[in-house]
Amino acid sequence: MEHITLLLAIVVVTALVFDFTNGFHDTANAMATTISTGALKPKTAVAMSAVLNLIGAFLSVEVAKTISGGIVNEDGIRTEVIFAALVGAILWNLLTWLVGLPSSSSHALFGGLIGAAVMSAGWSSINGGTVVTKVLLPAIAAPLVAGIAAMLATRLTYRINRNVTDEGQLKSTAKGYRAGQIASAGLVSLAHGTNDAQKTMGIITLALVTSGVLAPGSNPPMWVIVSAGVAIALGTYLGGWRIIRTMGKGLTDLQPPQGFAAQTSAATVILASSHLGFSLSTTQSCSGAVMGAGLGRKGGVVRWSTATRMFVAWGLTLPAAGLIGAGAEYLTKQGPWGIAVTAVILVGGSFAIWVASRRQPVDHTNVNDTGDDEPQGVVTTAMAAVQPPPVGGPASDLSTTIPAPASSPDDPARPSAKV
Secondary structure (H helix, E strand, O other), X not given: OOOXXXXXHHHHHHHHHHHHHHHHHOHHHHHHHHXXXXXXXXXXXXXXXXXXXXXXXXXXXXXXXXXXXXXXXXXXXXXXXXXXXXXXXXXXXXXXXXXXXXXXXXXHHHHHHHHHHHHHHOHHHEOHHHHHHHHHHHHHHHHHHHHHHHHHHHHHHHHHOOOOOOHHHHHHHHHHHHHHHHHHHHHHHHHHHHHHHHHHHHHHHHHHHHOOOOOOOOOOOHHHHHHHHHHHHHHHHHOOHHHHHHHHHXXXXXXXXXXXXXXXXXXXXXXXXXXXXXXXXXXXXXXXXHHHHHHHOOOOOOOHHHHHHHHHHHHHHHHHHHHHHHHHHHHHOOOHHHHHHHHHHHHHHHHHHHHHHOOOOOOOOOOOOOOOOOOOOHHHHHHHHHOOOOOOOOXXXXXXXXXXXXXXXXXXXXXXXXX
16 A cells, blocks of 8 residues: 555545445435335434445455456556546436436446546547446346346235235234345345445556556455445445435335335345346346336336436436546546646535535435325326226325225235335
């Protein structure tokens, strides 16, 4: 560490700041359904998630190696490029957090890195094959695989419990599924630490390689692993309440059995991908699993208007963060004054976003407030028109989602929460 320069130290600190934003940006992936169904209190949920994120950071370095030596060619990449990439990733993370959209922190980092590298050394600096096979294809496949797995798991769950009709049995089953939700949420948190903390490890390792501190192809040093794990755990504990509200109240109508199926499916996909070195988006995996679980229950409807906004954010993340990263790299190429200006833009932009967020604060005290219901979409309206009203309830109760019948034997856990 004696060879670390001032610029490299700034890059390392900036990378840990990104890791911190990644933590609170992605807390919703593991804990939104658990919080919204009341299985855990909000502060307890984020504390549990933080600890498991920290543990997960030590389980593997395969994803870190993909980033540090796979996406960009290390030869010719300057340390300033890493700084510019992080500026693009952090600002996009904060912008999407401000509007409560669960976009991908992973793709924000990849986009910033690609944009900065192209601005610095041209398209030849990008390993296109690695980007396609380990970033783009997993981005498409992961939410589909997680969604299908969650849908099938949900249908199997309700089929197994279709003969449970006794009131006491229903309550006991619901309690059991809530316990399963807590366990599966912990698994998602562990998987998130395994996958996402490694991205910061990889970017710091890449910076160390470009500065000549480490040899190309080196694994992350232990101090990098520890600092990245701590940073993402602290961010997780802070809680990304705005995004938790979006994931917990806007996407579909989930009950504890569905939450359990969604979180277990997402965690399986994330852990398998981490083992293979695929740097996928945990946000997309978890969102796909939630939608699959919503469709897996009879009468379940996904709020496609909310889902559409998420899809748009996913599609914009790579190019938007890339443009910001390219602009930041254009400034850093001008010399020390350009680096200083870029740092001022990062700090000033982050502060402005924080000030804007204070106008309508969201925290653990109001994260489950429903607010005004979103207008129902065309698909939901059409399905509501042909779906019979719930047993024992008025027909006018068809709003943005269609609850399952109150006494249906297919529904072992009555309490539900919109996710």
